Amino acid sequence: MEYARDLPLRLIRYFSAGSPDDPPSLVKFAHGEGGFLRDILYLAEIHPDLDAAIEEAGAILRDKIIDWGLGRRCDAAFARYLLSEPALLWPSGTAERRLDVRIRVER
Numbered sequence: 856m857e858y859a860r861d862l863p864l865r866l867i868r869y870f871s872a873g874s875p876d877d878p879p880s881l882v883k884f885a886h887g888e889g890g891f892l893r894d895i896l897y898l899a900e901i902h903p904d905l906d907a908a909i910e911e912a913g914a915i916l917r918d919k920i921i922d923w924g925l926g927r928r929c930d931a932a933f934a935r936y937l938l939s940e941p942a943l944l945w946p947s948g949t950a951e952r953r954l955d956v957r958i959r960v961e962r
Contacts, residue, residue, distance in 0.1 A: 862902075863904045881895055881909070881946055913944075913945050916944065921934065
């Protein structure tokens with residue numbers, strides 16, 4: 856999967872258009888783009904704008920789940936459960952992908 860400058864915008868649009876009948880996910884988005892989840896996560900490591908879009912997509916999804924639960928468009932108990940277990944809602948590795956680099960200089 857290759858990076859395109861409009862990929863972050865397409866990601867946000869995809870998550871914004873999601874519905875309870877077809878909820879958005881990073882996996883579905885990646886497959887729709889001809890790639891895999893690991894491709895999206897790798898691209899986000901080297902493209903800060905995509906990394907920011909992934910964080911925004913997560914916020915959009917959480918907000919949609921709240922709206923769907925309150926509006927009774929999905930089971931409110933299940934929505935509450937998903938929101939209380941972030942690892943179920945969002946793939947592991949998306950929230951903490953920062954590299955911890957330590958350089959040791961020897962003299």
